[in-house]
Each structure stands twice: as structure tokens, then as C-alpha cells.
Amino acid sequence: MIEYIKHNYWSILLTLNYIIAASAAITILLKNINPTKTLSYIIVLIFFPFLGLVVYYLFGQEYRKNKIFNRKNVLNQSIIKSIQEDFKFDEKEIQKVDNYLDEKVKLVNLLYSSDNSPLTLHNDIEILKDGNIKFPKLIQDLESAKHHIHLEYYIIKDDKIGTEILNILCEKAKEDIEVRLTYDDVGSNISAVMKRKLTDNGVEYYPFMPVLFSRFTGKMNYRNHRKIAIIDGVIAYVGGINIEDEYLNDESKNHFWRDTHVRIVGEAVKSLQIYFFTTWDFVSNQKFQIEKVYFPDTECTKNVALQIAASGPDTDWANIMEAMFTAIATAEEYIYITTPYFVPNDEIITALVIAAKSGLDVKLIIPKKSDSKIVKHATNSYLDKLLEAGAKVYRYKKGFIHAKTMVVDDIFSTVGTANMDYRSFNINFEVNAFIYDKETSKILKQHFLDDLQDCEAVDYEDYLQRSRYKKIKESVCRLWSPLI
Structure with a gap:
């Protein structure tokens, strides 16, 4: 034999x-x-x-059908069902929203039907333009916590800013504040010394899908790319800024990292809390009873309409991608997109091309210097159709632009963790805030226009003249788009 x-x-x-x-x-x-x-x-x-x-x-x-964890343990609990029932609108409320959202009501209905993402009306939000603005506010909110702190991050490192935040978690746990932390095991790097300190002080923490050799683990794994912070069920943060020194600007070192995060006070915090508990249920394997204290009644008097939508291999639909597609398809005046990684699918490219050919003002900001050469070359392969259709593409020169935002028609905007690429649309766990508010849209629009001052436009004629060697590199890198 x-x-x-x-x-x-x-x-x-x-x-x-x-x-x-x-x-x-x-x-x-x-x-x-x-x-x-x-x-x-x-x-x-x-x-x-x-x-x-x-x-x-x-x-x-088909990554989406490979369910990583079951959300029923959380979603079937009575308190969660009660909260979701409270979010259901009556006909008068729907009409009120319909009157000022116009075509964007399609987007609201899409997210509700595909992911049960409710539209919340009573919110106050603050756009945070970079880590230098986010971290002082987050630290202040963490230090003021009275009942619980929940953090869910793709990257947490115990460098200078990370150590400061992790030390605060230890101090709050010593005050009998409930502190729960989950971090992605590939993205994060927390030393054994810091982990021991967290344990000794009563901080509960778990890695998301731990791996044996995180430094050598490829990006094929399902990763938790979300960045969520929740304080007392009243305040929440979501966006592109991880907990790491790299996200802080330092002029003395000529280091500039352009990013966007959002601080939320109001009803939408409950949605983020639910998403946190679905992750916590998976990583901790604790089948604990969720109580009303984690979902306090909001006292917010502001009226910013907002939906929280998540997507990943655990969802039946590509919720964030579908929402972005719908926002682009229903645009009437302009579409301004900022993304560090532009490796989109056919649906998004087609929607943007049609919008540009229809006479809409379509602008895209991407980095000039990427942190991945493969991504940079793959991105270049997608620009041809956009430029030919009349869309404007700009490369950000000042530093690295990591913001993940889109603004449409002065009424809709989104800030979150999802890049405009295959991984965010299909493989990673992501979460975005979808905001229906004129003032917020104006702020993000102005940030976009300000960023254009630090960009160079991609000239279509020059783009067409690039060498055959570059075109081959771009095509080869494009083949690897599901993995980058």
C-alpha cells in the first residue's frame, strides 16, 4: 500500500x-x-x-452565510424586545419624518427591514475631527462614569494614550463601576503586565476571536473592526479612531492623522449598547440577564434623527454597503466621500458612475500615501470609470487620512468604522451611524471642503498616461481585493 x-x-x-x-x-x-x-x-x-x-x-x-455567532441570546431577552418595541413609530411620527427626509426615507426603511435598525429622533451629536479632540472628551466621560463603561475596539495598545485610558478603567473598576472591555486579538497589542493589572483591579476583558500568533495572522480572518465606547448607557462614541498614539497628531514629529469620530447623547446609544452586548455575549460566553439599568431613559432635548447600523458575517444582509448604495442612488445634488481604502464592489462603482454621469457633484478623497502598497495600487485600478464619468478624485497630502465619512445633499451623512472596500462590506464586523440632519451634514461637508485644501486632484489625462507596468501592478493587486 x-x-x-x-x-x-x-x-x-x-x-x-x-x-x-x-x-x-x-x-x-x-x-x-x-x-x-x-x-x-x-x-x-x-x-x-x-x-x-x-x-x-x-x-x-459566501462570508455572510458563515455565521460567526448567534445574536439570539441577546435579542430574545425581554428588555431588548421591550426597547425595540418602544422604537416603533406610529403613522404620525413616520409622516413627520417623511416630510423632511424626502427620498432618504427609503434608506430609513431599508435599514429597519434588513437589520431592525430603528430610527431614533432624540439625539445630540458632536463631530470629532481627530484624535486630539476625541481623546480628551472620552477621558473626561470615562472619569465621570457612575455605573458602567463598555469598550469595544479593533485596536487598543498600551502605549501612552492607551495606558492612560486603561489606567482609568482600572481606577473606575476599583470604585465598583462595571467595566467591560473587548478588543480584536489581531488589531490590538496589550502587554501581559497591563492585562494582569486589569484583572487585579476588576476589569472584565476578553479578546475577540483570539489567535495564536496575531502578528502573523493574515487578514482572511473575520475581525471585529468596530470602535465603540458606551458610558452609563447615556453617552456613546463611534467612528474611525482607535486607541493608539498613532491617532494623535504631533507637529513636532511631523505626524498628522486625519480621522473622524462622533459623540452621541440620546436614544441611539441604546442601539450601540445592544450591539455591544451581542459581541460581549460571544466573547465572554456569559449568558447573563441584561437589565434595564443599561438602557436608561434619555433626557436629551435635541432632535437629531439617527440610525445605528451594523454589518458582518453574522448579518443576513450587507447592511452598511446597501445603505451607502441607496444613499448614492437617491442623491440629487452631491456625494462627498472620504475613505482610506477605496476597493469597492461593482454595485458601489456603478452607483457612483451613474450619479456622476447624471450631473451630480461626485467627489472622493483618498490618501496619497497609503499604509498598504497593495491597497494603493488596487485603488488606482478603480478610478478609471469614475474619472471618465466626470467624478472628481483627490489625494490627501498632509498626512494619512483615515476618516470614513459620506455626505449627501446637505441632509444625510454617515460616520463609522466601515471602509469602502470588500472587507468592510463582507468580512469584518463594522458599525456606522447614519445621520439625517442638516446641521451635521453642513459640518461634515465643511470638513470635506477643508480637507480638499490639503489634497491634489487626480488629472484624468495624466492618469491615462501611466505606464503599462503600473497598470499590470494595479490589476494584479485588484485580484487580491477580498484579502486587503
């Missing part, structure tokens, strides 16, 4: 390959996806033994 295997190992491997390939091909056919995609995958599986299986494993699987 061993001798037979030795002399026929190649035939055996090839047979196993085609058995697995046949199974994969049947799976692809049953998905009823785009015929061109289906045919492409089947051709690769047949004519490229072994390599075809690798390509299918990396690119062809």
Missing part, C-alpha cells in the same frame, strides 16, 4: 483535487450567483488543479 502511494502519489492527489473541485463546483452552481462569476470559478477549478481550490477558498466563499 505504501509502495503504491509512493509510485502514484501525484495521481492520488490529482484525484482528490478533482473530487473536492467537483463538490465546490456544485456548491457554486447551487448559489445561483452571477453566471459569469460561476463560469469563471468552475473554469479555474477544472483547468488549474490545486491553484483553483486556493482561489475558490480565498475569493469564492
Whole structure:
């Protein structure tokens, strides 16, 4: 038997390959996806033994259907059902919203039907333009906590700013304040000494999907890319700014990091609290009873309409991507987008091209210097259609732009953790605030226009003249878009 295997190992491997390939091909056919995609995958599986299986494993699987954790443990609890019931509008309230949101009501209905994301009306929000503005406010709110602190971050490092915040968590835990922290095990780096300090002081903390060698773990893993802070169920933060020194601007070191976060007081905090508990239920495996004290009644008198939407492999729909698509498709005047990673899907590119060809003012800000060469080259491959359609693309020169924002028609805007790329739309766990408010839109619009002063426009004629070598690099990098 061993001798037979030795002399026929190649035939055996090839047979196993085609058995697995046949199974994969049947799976692809049953998905009823785009015929061109289906045919492409089947051709690769047949004519490229072994390599075809690798390509299918990396690119062809439906990430959204691979449920990472079950949200029912949280969503079925009576307090959560009660809160969701309270958010349901009657006909008069819907009409009131309809009167000033116009076409954006489609967006409200989309998020509610696909992710049960309620539209909250009583909110006060503050746009935070960078880490130098966010961190002092967050620290002040953490120090003022009276009942609980909940943090959920992709990156937490115990560098200078991280240590300051983690020390505050320890002090608050010693005051019998409930402190819960969850961090992504690939993105974060907390020393054993700091972890021991957190434990000794009563801070509950858990990594999200821990890995053995985080530094060498590829981005194929499902990662929790969210950045959420909740204080006493009254104040919440969400946006692009992680807890790390890199997110602080330092003129003495010529370091500038342009980012955007939002501080929320009001009803929308309850939605973020629910999302936090679904993650906490998974990472801690604690099936505890959620109490009303985590969802206090709001005393907010401001009226900013706001939805919190999350997406990830645990959701049935690509909620954030679909919301962005709808916002673009229903735009009437302008669409201003800022994103550090622009590796979109066909739906978003088509929507932007149609908007630009229809005469809308479509502008996109991306970094001039990316923190990933592969992303930079892949992004360049997507600009052709946009520029040809009349959209304007700008590269940010002042530093690294990490803000993830979109403003449409002076009425709609979004700030969150989702990049405009494949990973954020399909693989990572993300959360965005969708804001329907003229004043907020004007602020974010002005931030966008201010950022244009630190940008250089991409000239379409120059873009077309780039070398064949660059075009090949861009096309090759584009193939890797699901992984970057």
C-alpha cells in the first residue's frame, strides 16, 4: 500500500483535487450567483488543479452565510424586545419624518427591514475631527462614569494614550463601576503586565476571536473592526479612531492623522449598547440577564434623527454597503466621500458612475500615501470609470487620512468604522451611524471642503498616461481585493 502511494502519489492527489473541485463546483452552481462569476470559478477549478481550490477558498466563499455567532441570546431577552418595541413609530411620527427626509426615507426603511435598525429622533451629536479632540472628551466621560463603561475596539495598545485610558478603567473598576472591555486579538497589542493589572483591579476583558500568533495572522480572518465606547448607557462614541498614539497628531514629529469620530447623547446609544452586548455575549460566553439599568431613559432635548447600523458575517444582509448604495442612488445634488481604502464592489462603482454621469457633484478623497502598497495600487485600478464619468478624485497630502465619512445633499451623512472596500462590506464586523440632519451634514461637508485644501486632484489625462507596468501592478493587486 505504501509502495503504491509512493509510485502514484501525484495521481492520488490529482484525484482528490478533482473530487473536492467537483463538490465546490456544485456548491457554486447551487448559489445561483452571477453566471459569469460561476463560469469563471468552475473554469479555474477544472483547468488549474490545486491553484483553483486556493482561489475558490480565498475569493469564492459566501462570508455572510458563515455565521460567526448567534445574536439570539441577546435579542430574545425581554428588555431588548421591550426597547425595540418602544422604537416603533406610529403613522404620525413616520409622516413627520417623511416630510423632511424626502427620498432618504427609503434608506430609513431599508435599514429597519434588513437589520431592525430603528430610527431614533432624540439625539445630540458632536463631530470629532481627530484624535486630539476625541481623546480628551472620552477621558473626561470615562472619569465621570457612575455605573458602567463598555469598550469595544479593533485596536487598543498600551502605549501612552492607551495606558492612560486603561489606567482609568482600572481606577473606575476599583470604585465598583462595571467595566467591560473587548478588543480584536489581531488589531490590538496589550502587554501581559497591563492585562494582569486589569484583572487585579476588576476589569472584565476578553479578546475577540483570539489567535495564536496575531502578528502573523493574515487578514482572511473575520475581525471585529468596530470602535465603540458606551458610558452609563447615556453617552456613546463611534467612528474611525482607535486607541493608539498613532491617532494623535504631533507637529513636532511631523505626524498628522486625519480621522473622524462622533459623540452621541440620546436614544441611539441604546442601539450601540445592544450591539455591544451581542459581541460581549460571544466573547465572554456569559449568558447573563441584561437589565434595564443599561438602557436608561434619555433626557436629551435635541432632535437629531439617527440610525445605528451594523454589518458582518453574522448579518443576513450587507447592511452598511446597501445603505451607502441607496444613499448614492437617491442623491440629487452631491456625494462627498472620504475613505482610506477605496476597493469597492461593482454595485458601489456603478452607483457612483451613474450619479456622476447624471450631473451630480461626485467627489472622493483618498490618501496619497497609503499604509498598504497593495491597497494603493488596487485603488488606482478603480478610478478609471469614475474619472471618465466626470467624478472628481483627490489625494490627501498632509498626512494619512483615515476618516470614513459620506455626505449627501446637505441632509444625510454617515460616520463609522466601515471602509469602502470588500472587507468592510463582507468580512469584518463594522458599525456606522447614519445621520439625517442638516446641521451635521453642513459640518461634515465643511470638513470635506477643508480637507480638499490639503489634497491634489487626480488629472484624468495624466492618469491615462501611466505606464503599462503600473497598470499590470494595479490589476494584479485588484485580484487580491477580498484579502486587503
